[in-house]
Amino acid sequence: MRPTAESNEFRRELVNLLPKLRRFAMTLTRNSSDADDLVQEACERAITRSHLWNGEGRLESWIYAMTRNLWVDEIRKRKVRTGSGTVDVAEQDTLHIEASADKAVYAKQLHKLIMTMPEGLSSVFLLVNVEGHSYREAADILGIPIGTVMSRLSAARIRLAAMISEQTERRA
Numbered sequence: 001m002r003p004t005a006e007s008n009e010f011r012r013e014l015v016n017l018l019p020k021l022r023r024f025a026m027t028l029t030r031n032s033s034d035a036d037d038l039v040q041e042a043c044e045r046a047i048t049r050s051h052l053w054n055g056e057g058r059l060e061s062w063i064y065a066m067t068r069n070l071w072v073d074e075i076r077k078r079k080v081r082t083g084s085g086t087v088d089v090a091e092q093d094t095l096h097i098e099a100s101a102d103k104a105v106y107a108k109q110l111h112k113l114i115m116t117m118p119e120g121l122s123s124v125f126l127l128v129n130v131e132g133h134s135y136r137e138a139a140d141i142l143g144i145p146i147g148t149v150m151s152r153l154s155a156a157r158i159r160l161a162a163m164i165s166e167q168t169e170r171r172a
Contacts, residue, residue, distance in 0.1 A: 010050050013059050014043060020131055024064055027122040029070045030115060031108040036113045038074070042067040061133065068123075121156040128153055 021042065025035035044084040046053075046063050053062060114122050127138040128149070135153075 017060055027126045041070055056108050061141055096157050122154040125156040126147055
């Protein structure tokens with residue numbers, strides 16, 4: 001059975017979303033290995049359920065919501081199992097970002113700061129400030145009220161500004 005032009009386009013869009021999807025998965029899992037597994041599982045599910053995509057809204061939002069739901073399910077499974085922990089944020093691998101040397105260093109530092117925030121704050125910050133989703137889209141992706149998105153985003157911005165200020169003061 002040959003894939004249709006529509007399914008080819010769907011797969012192309014999915015491939016283009018991979019870097020964003022991995023960044024989002026990192027805010028959920030706090031671990032590069034788990035993030036990679038989560039992205040793979042989300043992509044497999046998106047492809048096998050592509051017939052359920054109605055074409056309304058952004059494909060990105062649909063896949064992000066699917067990824068978040070998969071991670072929630074994984075957390076529930078881990079609570080049942082014993083001996084399954086997570087890696088501390090300081091021990092995790094970092095994302096590879098193509099940029100000039102200065103920008104890459106700054107991006108890496110910023111990424112570490114974002115990853116030290118609690119999951120609820122970092123996910124909202126990433127979706128709105130890095131990926132450019134609207135508050136409504138972020139709320140739908142994360143399955144929370146829009147007011148919660150706004151309050152978490154405000155808290156994340158304040159926390160990030162304080163962390164940057166603290167680091168700047170230490171260097172001075």
